[in-house]
Amino acid sequence: MIIILSSQITEKDLDDLIGNLKDRGYGIHLSRGVEKTIIGAIGAPEEDKVLIAQQIEALPFVERVVPILKPYKLVGREFHPEKSVIKVRDVDIGGDAVVIMAGPCCVEDEQQVLETARLCCAAGARILRGGAFKPSTSPYSFHGLGEDGLKILDAARAETGMPIITEVMDTRDVEMVMKYADILQVGTRNMTNFALLKEIGNIRKPVMLKRGMSATIEEWLQAAEYIASRGNYEIILCERGIRTFETLTRNTFDINAIPAIQELSHLPIIADPSHGTGRWRLVSPVAKAAVAAGADGLMVEVHPEPARALKDGPQSLKPNTFAQLMKELLPIVLAVGRKPSWSNAGEPT
Amino acid sequence: MIIILSSQITEKDLDDLIGNLKDRGYGIHLSRGVEKTIIGAIGAPEEDKVLIAQQIEALPFVERVVPILKPYKLVGREFHPEKSVIKVRDVDIGGDAVVIMAGPCCVEDEQQVLETARLCCAAGARILRGGAFKPSTSPYSFHGLGEDGLKILDAARAETGMPIITEVMDTRDVEMVMKYADILQVGTRNMTNFALLKEIGNIRKPVMLKRGMSATIEEWLQAAEYIASRGNYEIILCERGIRTFETLTRNTFDINAIPAIQELSHLPIIADPSHGTGRWRLVSPVAKAAVAAGADGLMVEVHPEPARALKDGPQSLKPNTFAQLMKELLPIVLAVGRKPSWSNAGEPT
């Protein structure tokens, strides 16, 4: 770390600080400029470098501490240059093929899920999404069917062969949800629910970690590091839009994050243009943009009748609009040198 | 709700929509302007108004739906005009007296907590803060002593008589933390951990709900409504700064939120200038500002030796700086027509 000192630091305070750092095992480079004195402290012990930086910064004569190393390691690309491929039954996420996940926001009833699953599958989606536990800003809204919803997803998987992804919100539910899900989803509102991240780190099952709506890319990777640090390396990231001052759209889809994650991390990155825009008219253009920017896949909300959806109707595509999007995606997938996981006719390959 | 329709809506779609709304029990006011047609739908059934608004907005010929009623009721001031006072042992929060909560960010060891507790109490703090379970962005940082930390807080309460406030992060810990804590704290990172909010709503114990770092004031009140809707009405709100583009400070303390909450809600509002600024030099000015704006109290991080703190050293006050702040707060408290809960000499009254 680099420590920038106030010009008013005394010789004694400087000596004490350097002594303290040496005792902790740091190598020291001291630069005395006319205006500033700077210490470069090299070789920090990994496990407490965040803490030490905070402690140093608390000293009254320290202006600023600049960390040098990235605050994540297992999920970073520096020590793991090859891209990770997460295998979910017969689907590879993060490989050559761009993978589309689709389905309703919430599991409402068996007929709705089966109908949507069939249509999404026919259009080329490879993974079925659907929420049995739904976070909702209002306590008075629908919060999902719980385990009954998972059973409906299970039936849909049995019929269509699509692996299922579904959200888990409570540490107490992880074990039960695992029994049904092929991929566990951690939602944007729980990206900093560290108890949940730890629990998910302890299991061995793919997880998709959505970016917190006000999380920096670095914080998001640290949340992934939580999971990896417990031994679960099967992590998929999902950009779903961030909160900004713009009110026309529900969120601002951060397209920059797609190539930035590809540069910084070896984990696959999925784009969610449904939440990223919040308006169905914008979903298809942003879906195409995400693939053009290099996303490894998409997650899209599809509902047979958005105006009767129990959640997120305004951002859900109707099945025929989704099928149209799949057709339009195909040449974009090829244009960026990837393979689609579906054919020209819209079927999964 | 007000429904603003596209100018291209057909007569049939309009008739269908109005029929649908009438079937749901709404009274209808239709305004046909030259450019826009507007429906005012009056008398929505409380429990599903968010859902209905979403469903209507999903219709292709609907431009926008404007909700009229506030999305919270139990915590709002419209139906509960008198201020709520939360009793915590012998301390009233939300009454005439401005109440100061202070203590270390984390419980590190017994000596640290007892020493800090004594000094804070002597300076006039009435409630002891301290984290036994600590959220931390990095998986490699200190995460708290757990139940052992709670026992240390218990000992500090026994000695000083100060009620204790401490954070709970996991639904599975609520019951255990309740045994020790006088106030449970829900941290900024868990404001949208709805499983935790529900669990806390089911208990009967005061809770302090920190604002999510990117939560609007309306969303924050909805999170409080979650707790209240389960029957726990002893809720204290805490403004702790929001995330903005400014990088000089850790967060931007939203001073506007103090009077806004006093206008919209009957719940007490506490200010946390330590997290709100992230820099100890700014804590005292912002603490005074919050009281001048009408806060019912403060929560301040105090550490005997910030440069050895296991967390948040850069924003912790030393005990003598805290005592100085308490002296400077006194005339501000009186200037806004409140009473201090401590005397001129710094002791609790």
Add this chain to the structure above:
Amino acid sequence: MIIILSSQITEKDLDDLIGNLKDRGYGIHLSRGVEKTIIGAIGAPEEDKVLIAQQIEALPFVERVVPILKPYKLVGREFHPEKSVIKVRDVDIGGDAVVIMAGPCCVEDEQQVLETARLCCAAGARILRGGAFKPSTSPYSFHGLGEDGLKILDAARAETGMPIITEVMDTRDVEMVMKYADILQVGTRNMTNFALLKEIGNIRKPVMLKRGMSATIEEWLQAAEYIASRGNYEIILCERGIRTFETLTRNTFDINAIPAIQELSHLPIIADPSHGTGRWRLVSPVAKAAVAAGADGLMVEVHPEPARALKDGPQSLKPNTFAQLMKELLPIVLAVGRKPSWSNAGEPT
């Protein structure tokens, strides 16, 4: 507009307000709900509807005023459904062809500009960018060559045939810059410099209006309306990223804005991935994303030697990277059903 009234409004205040609105020429719809009384005021005189809304909102018994009509008209799509095509010499912007603008951030010297212009032109760029007047956060940085810089651009146009786009920052310079430029650029820092917008509205010359870095899409369209309201309709919009909490990238490129503008306005929309990311490694992926989302063109910073650039080196592409981007863009352009304005071999068509 919709006026939501406090439940405590007196009959007299309500009568006065309704009388006042009728006197101003509004038609009135009154809805009295149990909790709220709402007035729908229809038929506002165009010129002062913003003012009237503000005045109504200042009344103590008014909770909120919700405007119904969009605050722009000339640049909106409702009254001008066909897309506008802006002709710049022999280049059409907003038509079928996707148009690429490229060149250095600043005009530094003749050799740099000519070399860059030739290379960009050979790679397929149709319009040459280059700043002779440069806004810069620091007063001590390079601020451009002024009119000498414009003469260099003129020479580059003479040689390559590319029309030139260049920024104007001062109302006093508009007349002079007009003599050289084919398109005047209003930069992000001047989107709310209303004196400049008015001056530009008074001339007859294409203008490219960059989005303010904290402007909502609605405010951006209002800035365009400023120009149009003075009679200059040749307006091109440019999304260049907005300011958010993310610090890894210089700005957050708002990909949602591309289709949103296409929906709301008939004006062409250009994407600037150089400023939108601030990091050259991210420029190509985001450029492709913008075209996939429907942008009418791109503006890209290219410098023969970024590490010697007098401004914006970190976000400038080298000419060979730019040529590579142009090759990769081609299939994306075709995939979205547009035409490139350059051939497979990289030459302008």
Add this chain to the structure above:
Amino acid sequence: MIIILSSQITEKDLDDLIGNLKDRGYGIHLSRGVEKTIIGAIGAPEEDKVLIAQQIEALPFVERVVPILKPYKLVGREFHPEKSVIKVRDVDIGGDAVVIMAGPCCVEDEQQVLETARLCCAAGARILRGGAFKPSTSPYSFHGLGEDGLKILDAARAETGMPIITEVMDTRDVEMVMKYADILQVGTRNMTNFALLKEIGNIRKPVMLKRGMSATIEEWLQAAEYIASRGNYEIILCERGIRTFETLTRNTFDINAIPAIQELSHLPIIADPSHGTGRWRLVSPVAKAAVAAGADGLMVEVHPEPARALKDGPQSLKPNTFAQLMKELLPIVLAVGRKPSWSNAGEPT
């Protein structure tokens, strides 16, 4: 500056970079860690350090450049530790006394201004505000009376003795506005209108520089440096709220900025709670907060009849509410060890 290099840098690139830096006159400290190599470059020539940092950052093997020195000097406290006091006729801004500026948002007519001026003066305001040139988001709104408005302010000054502050928006108007104004105001929308900043730097007249609504504190001080670097040192800063995701209030008043500016700069800092909140009910609490946090003064919008104001009615105080605020401010001013510039009875002292 500190240069953090990619671990893949070659020896040749490293040697070349070090040679290049030495040629520019830097002293070099090289630290080779296991994971990163870091160069500390000391002693940069002042005038082009921003540029050099950008150029270095454009090199492909450079990960990041961390500047060490602050990007402003004349307005910084490091080289000018004593607070600046700006003399405006007989009023000192930045001295012991807290100074209140008040008046209408816009000059509407002589009667409105004279009446407001008398009432504000009687309540204790020392400086009269009023806009003759008004920035407005909509081209169809009222934009001010221009020079006629300045003449009205002149008359109000003649009658009440209050110096006047008024906004200038166009470089072409500076000379004319100077003839009337005692303090020129640069509004939030022009903080990055560098042509205007330069023009204002060339004159010798106090200027109040409002913070840009999305400007960091560092950028705001750089804008002040623009003015100072041209020789005009009579600069007053004004915090007026920043743009965030919160929509309940028009802006988020950044209370942290008050003590932060006092720490970083010697310039006086004024708070504008009218724009900082956008809602008159919040103005008084935030005004008191700003003084408690150490502001050198306030600027408050006052209108005899807000519901007839031609601009900003919702955030304007009525004269009696303003007089009440002045009474309530008095004990706060004394509590923070300052003097009021008005007496207990509300008259200017």
